[in-house]
Amino acid sequence: MEKLTAESLKALRDKLISDKEQKKETLLLICGGTGCHATGSIAVKEALKEEIQKRNLEDKYKVVETGCNGFCALGPILTIYPEGAFYQKLSAEDVPELVEEHLIKGNYFKKRLYKDPVSKKEIPIQKDIPFFSHQMPRALRNKGLIDPEQIDDYIATDGYLGAAKALFEMTPDEIIEQVKISGLRGRGGAGFPTGVKWDFAKKSTGDVKFVLCNADEGDPGAFMDRSILEADPHAVLEGMIIAAKAINAHQGYIYARTEYPLAIKRLGIAIEQAGAYGLLGDDIMGSGFDFQVEIYQGAGAFVCGEETALMRSIEGRRGMPRPRPPFPAHKGLWEKPTILNNVETLANIPQIILKGGQWYASVGTERSKGTKVFAISGDVNNIGLVEVPMGTTLREMIFNVGGGIPGRRKFKAVQLGGPSGGCIPEQYLDTPVDYEAIVKVGAIMGSGGVIVMDENTCMVDMARFFMDFIQDESCGKCTPCREGTRRQLEILQKICDGKGEKGDIELLESLSSVIQQSALCGLGQTGPNPVLSTIRYFRDEFEAHIHEKVCPAKRCVALLKFEVNPEICTKCGLCFRGCPADAIVWKKKEVARIDKEKCIKCLTCYERCRFGAIF
Numbered sequence: 001m002e003k004l005t006a007e008s009l010k011a012l013r014d015k016l017i018s019d020k021e022q023k024k025e026t027l028l029l030i031c032g033g034t035g036c037h038a039t040g041s042i043a044v045k046e047a048l049k050e051e052i053q054k055r056n057l058e059d060k061y062k063v064v065e066t067g068c069n070g071f072c073a074l075g076p077i078l079t080i081y082p083e084g085a086f087y088q089k090l091s092a093e094d095v096p097e098l099v100e101e102h103l104i105k106g107n108y109f110k111k112r113l114y115k116d117p118v119s120k121k122e123i124p125i126q127k128d129i130p131f132f133s134h135q136m137p138r139a140l141r142n143k144g145l146i147d148p149e150q151i152d153d154y155i156a157t158d159g160y161l162g163a164a165k166a167l168f169e170m171t172p173d174e175i176i177e178q179v180k181i182s183g184l185r186g187r188g189g190a191g192f193p194t195g196v197k198w199d200f201a202k203k204s205t206g207d208v209k210f211v212l213c214n215a216d217e218g219d220p221g222a223f224m225d226r227s228i229l230e231a232d233p234h235a236v237l238e239g240m241i242i243a244a245k246a247i248n249a250h251q252g253y254i255y256a257r258t259e260y261p262l263a264i265k266r267l268g269i270a271i272e273q274a275g276a277y278g279l280l281g282d283d284i285m286g287s288g289f290d291f292q293v294e295i296y297q298g299a300g301a302f303v304c305g306e307e308t309a310l311m312r313s314i315e316g317r318r319g320m321p322r323p324r325p326p327f328p329a330h331k332g333l334w335e336k337p338t339i340l341n342n343v344e345t346l347a348n349i350p351q352i353i354l355k356g357g358q359w360y361a362s363v364g365t366e367r368s369k370g371t372k373v374f375a376i377s378g379d380v381n382n383i384g385l386v387e388v389p390m391g392t393t394l395r396e397m398i399f400n401v402g403g404g405i406p407g408r409r410k411f412k413a414v415q416l417g418g419p420s421g422g423c424i425p426e427q428y429l430d431t432p433v434d435y436e437a438i439v440k441v442g443a444i445m446g447s448g449g450v451i452v453m454d455e456n457t458c459m460v461d462m463a464r465f466f467m468d469f470i471q472d473e474s475c476g477k478c479t480p481c482r483e484g485t486r487r488q489l490e491i492l493q494k495i496c497d498g499k500g501e502k503g504d505i506e507l508l509e510s511l512s513s514v515i516q517q518s519a520l521c522g523l524g525q526t527g528p529n530p531v532l533s534t535i536r537y538f539r540d541e542f543e544a545h546i547h548e549k550v551c552p553a554k555r556c557v558a559l560l561k562f563e564v565n566p567e568i569c570t571k572c573g574l575c576f577r578g579c580p581a582d583a584i585v586w587k588k589k590e591v592a593r594i595d596k597e598k599c600i601k602c603l604t605c606y607e608r609c610r611f612g613a614i615f
Helices: 005-025 034-038 041-054 092-104 151-155 161-169 171-184 194-203 222-231 233-247 261-276 307-315 341-356 357-361 394-401 435-440 459-473 478-498 502-518 524-525 529-548 575-577 602-607
Strands: 027-033 061-066 076-082 085-087 210-215 250-258 292-298 337-341 371-378 386-387 412-418 422-425 449-454
Touching: 005 151, 005 161, 005 371, 027 034, 027 041, 034 261, 041 061, 041 092, 041 422, 041 459, 041 529, 151 233, 151 261, 161 233, 161 341, 161 529, 171 194, 171 233, 171 341, 171 357, 171 386, 194 233, 194 337, 210 222, 210 233, 210 307, 210 371, 222 233, 222 261, 222 371, 233 261, 233 341, 233 357, 250 261, 250 307, 261 478, 292 307, 337 341, 341 357, 357 394, 371 394, 386 394, 394 412, 394 449, 412 529, 422 459, 422 529, 459 478, 459 529, 478 502, 478 524, 478 529, 575 602
Parallel strands: 027 061, 210 250, 210 337, 250 292, 371 449
Antiparallel strands: 027 076, 076 085, 371 386, 412 422, 412 449
């Protein structure tokens, strides 16, 4: 590859766009994110290529494997560009018929069209599907649209023009000022103003400084950073280049968890291609500015998402937090001034520099500007990755974008902010998504994990689940977190087992207060949030477990006794056929009964029975 200058970069961008318009190709965009790989998208891609070749359609159609499309529950996904036809849950066996119907006859392949779970209508065009139509992609602007392993695809979407502008047309102070004007706050969870952090590091003295990207995403139900890296790795690299110019750093590290092999692979390819074009390395684009980027693979410790623990890990030491101050902007990696931003934060930077901070700040709320990426999962129809303007309400996100709760069940709560976030009940569904409003109702923004829970969720067990995660991931350095979370987990487990005692709720609250005030890092300080928020909004469930020895949601098996109501039983035998322990005694045309000796309380019979005969 020829080394690019700022002028030749723009010329290449124009040529790529012109060539694309002249070819007039129809692109068959097959989602190539981890989720779609797991459901067979590679086989679908190969079948498409084979069928296109067999029918001599190579001049009209091009098969492109993109990054994550976002609608993860429906993979493998195919989008036909530019018309926007959307096909879901494809298999290799569907391909011949799809090609025949859509590409040859010009009809929709109805078997794999999207059907809205609320209206039950088929929606053939992606932009008309509520999951997509309510979004505003900025950090995810290229998701599902480009080949992440081809740098030219990124350049054709104005890629690296923001870096060129920063390197040739702006001073470090001007870069930082635009980031401040944008109002961009750290998308990793803390929400600290990005421009202020950069300004601290710029003003720190020292010849050696570092730019770090935190891709150590460890929250249960979170996959925002992974998807951005898989779909648009160059956006993150470009953001790091701009950050490096702003603080005069010449070395960067991307700290990615080893469990993200596809993201790491595509990052490696992106670094190599950017280097070959002269967009990374020495004398970037002939500007005289040098910046190198390396990938550092973490071993999956949740605590290494904390900035000082992450830096210790890169240094080759055990990932454990250290007290602050001094803050990393003054003494960070190897005691040198360092800025650390997460993947989403950096992916926003190129567009902010290219279009101006005011453009970014035109969306959002007064104190929370721009958009936010969320990973919606749990008891919701549309599971996937979404990007919405700050200020969007939880109700809009869950019911408009997420499609509501499946199976006509009722909404109960939403866990926002990961394992150290909080559970928000129905009465606060109209809370706008911004940093301050979410804290007021007992949760935190976090990195963007959203876990929706329906009426069948036991909130005591949910608190126990998250505390089990927090306790397991505690690094053990400070006593409040190490011992306090362990004691909280013991109490919660005791309550779920039907052994709760009077005073346990008050003890949980007291322990939470101590841990929050004395833990060393954010993991411990926010760890009690799930306990406090569930007690705050679902105290009656805790009291039912403790005083009545009853689980209202019928999920804590130690508190369950299974019976068949003979007046309701239809003698259908569904429970008998589903029981894995042969605990159902049933004969044709007879009422079923449960053998208590064999019953393992797995809830299968309860879930199989369509008539509510098992209680």
